[in-house]
Amino acid sequence: MSYMTANKGGSASSGSETAETPILCESCLGPNPFITMTKQSYGKECKICDRPFTVFRWKPGQGSRFKKTEICTTCATIKNVCQTCVLDLQYGLPVQVRDSALGLKSQMPTSDINKQYYVNNQEARIADSAASGSQILSAIGPATSAGHDMLKQLARNRSGGPNYNRNKPHLCSFYAKGECKRGDACPFRHELPVQNNLSNQNIKDRFHGRNDPVAKKMLSSAASDAGxxxxxxxxxxxxxxxxxxxxxxxxxxxxxxxxxxxxxxxxxxxxxxxxxxxxxxxxxxxxxxxxxxxxxxxxxxxxxxxxxxxxxxxxxxxxxxxxxxxxxxxxxxxxxxxxxx
The missing domain is CATH 3.30.70.330 (RRM (RNA recognition motif) domain)
Structure with missing residues (x-):
């Protein structure tokens, strides 16, 4: 389940974006049906297109950390991903897994000027589609693609439902150094960090579907199962x-x-x-x-x-x-x- 933007403001040429509601997956939204969400217009730059956008902040549930949107609604709509975890909304899988299974190629330019031009055009397309009541974007390919079978299987194997463990507090850096004196009052987790291939992740690679260690691990497992x-x-x-x-x-x-x-x-x-x-x-x-x-x-x-x-x-x-x-x-x-x- 995802929550799509109901109302957007700001023109494509304004270099910024405003939104009334965020685009979130169930895992990031949390199990609590009643949450308080704050909204800050132009509160931060989108980590993909670098435009100021409306930042939403909330606490998914008791024992969870505060979460916020990291990318703008336009970028999230282009890729059909959550604004916070940047995972595919339909399957809850990394973009690189989805694109590899469906044979999709990223069309977003990497240079600043071309990237802004591309995002502005996509924002105009999204606005026109919303006004006409037609489908906004077909970001995940044709429904008859054989890759959908693989994605469904991976989605079932990964989790039977929303993964609320992603909302846990961050690790306490002072505890890792042996210097945390707050004990049970510390809002962070008292666990030692584990260094492995999954430790180095960033939102840009996850969004564009490149060099994503989580995706590589899942794809390698699927390739092994297929011989x-x-x-x-x-x-x-x-x-x-x-x-x-x-x-x-x-x-x-x-x-x-x-x-x-x-x-x-x-x-x-x-x-x-x-x-x-x-x-x-x-x-x-x-x-x-x-x-x-x-x-x-x-x-x-x-x-x-x-x-x-x-x-x-x-x-x-x-x-x-x-x-x-x-x-x-x-x-x-x-x-x-x-x-x-």
């Missing part, structure tokens, strides 16, 4: 496709990967070797990172010509004794064998 765990050999940079429909071309395969893998650019596909008689193909990537990103997307199902494709990692043949091993496994061709799913 697409990356091999230990870092020289393997190809994927093996089988059960291809008749008449498929390498151009169609290339187009699918470029269109559906959000982080993949056309030049990152080195070559495609299609074996029509066996209805299989090898997709060779220029870097291991590009191959891993493609494998993560394929874990959500790959469909070509209305037919589901089996995907596995390729692997080089064992090196023969006495041959020079330099570059032997770097390029995978039609002679490459494949790991069975």
């Amino acid at each position: 697409l765990t990356p091999p230990d050999d870092r020289e393997v940079t190809s994927l093996f496709l089988s059960s291809l429909p008749e008449g498929i071309t390498d151009a169609e395969i290339r187009t699918w990967f470029v269109s559906n893998v959000s982080t993949l650019e056309p030049h990152q596909i080195k070559s495609i070797t299609l074996v029509a008689t066996s209805k299989c193909a090898f997709v060779n990537f220029r870097t291991r990172h590009a191959a891993e990103e493609a494998a993560l997307r394929c874990s959500a199902k790959m469909e070509l010509g209305g037919q589901q494709i089996r995907v596995a990692w390729g692997r080089s043949r064992p090196k023969k004794a006495g041959t020079a091993g330099a570059g032997a496994g770097a390029t995978v061709s039609a002679a490459t064998t494949a790991k069975e799913v």
